[in-house]
Amino acid sequence: MFWGKEDDTRVVWEQARTLGDDFRIHNLSHSPMNPRPLKSHRWTKPLNAAIKINVDATVFDSVVGIGIIARDHDGFVLGGRAIFLDDKMDIEWAEAEALSESIMWASNNSVTKAVFEIDCASLVRFKSQWEDISIFGFQLKEIFGLLESFIDVNIEWVTHSSNRVVDSLCKLTIYKRYTFPFNMEFSSDIHGLVLADAC
Numbered sequence: 751m752f753w754g755k756e757d758d759t760r761v762v763w764e765q766a767r768t769l770g771d772d773f774r775i776h777n778l779s780h781s782p783m784n785p786r787p788l789k790s791h792r793w794t795k796p797l798n799a800a801i802k803i804n805v806d807a808t809v810f811d812s813v814v815g816i817g818i819i820a821r822d823h824d825g826f827v828l829g830g831r832a833i834f835l836d837d838k839m840d841i842e843w844a845e846a847e848a849l850s851e852s853i854m855w856a857s858n859n860s861v862t863k864a865v866f867e868i869d870c871a872s873l874v875r876f877k878s879q880w881e882d883i884s885i886f887g888f889q890l891k892e893i894f895g896l897l898e899s900f901i902d903v904n905i906e907w908v909t910h911s912s913n914r915v916v917d918s919l920c921k922l923t924i925y926k927r928y929t930f931p932f933n934m935e936f937s938s939d940i941h942g943l944v945l946a947d948a949c
Contacts, residue, residue, distance in 0.1 A: 798863060801856070802823075812838040814837055816832070849868060874905055
């Protein structure tokens with residue numbers, strides 16, 4: 751049966767095949783009409799010669815791991831922190847804490863031009879002039895108040911796969927259960943993560 755009419759099997763097959771060829775429906779022999787653009791998930795250079803600071807947080811059971819890594823406009827690692835918190839918290843609160851820690855790291859290291867990259871869309875959305883009277887909103891207003899010392903600052907959302915180094919730092923600090931800062935001379939664990947991200 752095809753559209754309520756009984757036809758020969760061969761005729762139905764030819765009509766279905768023609769329809770499939772015309773609209774490329776489930777046709778693996780041709781590339782799709784609207785292919786997804788290929789997107790690189792490796793580190794990209796900031797536009798304004800700023801310091802790019804990638805931030806992430808991971809919650810596992812009742813502990814939190816925070817990863818921060820800062821690179822200059824050429825991709826050279828300037829430093830960062832891996833922070834272990836023995837606190838039970840929601841992932842959005844953990845991401846907010848990670849952003850706060852990264853802003854403080856940048857301030858302590860005299861960074862004036864920065865691009866903070868985070869994979870938590872709600873924090874980036876809040877940065878626009880939207881008012882929120884919740885406790886979480888109040889906490890975010892305090893965090894964003896820390897940005898006033900910067901000459902040029904931007905907070906950008908990136909996909910989780912674009913934040914691989916800091917995601918791995920979060921997991922590493924949870925595994926080792928301690929906080930450790932690092933600078934230009936960092937351990938081979940971190941060196942391997944940075945090299946993998948550059949490829």
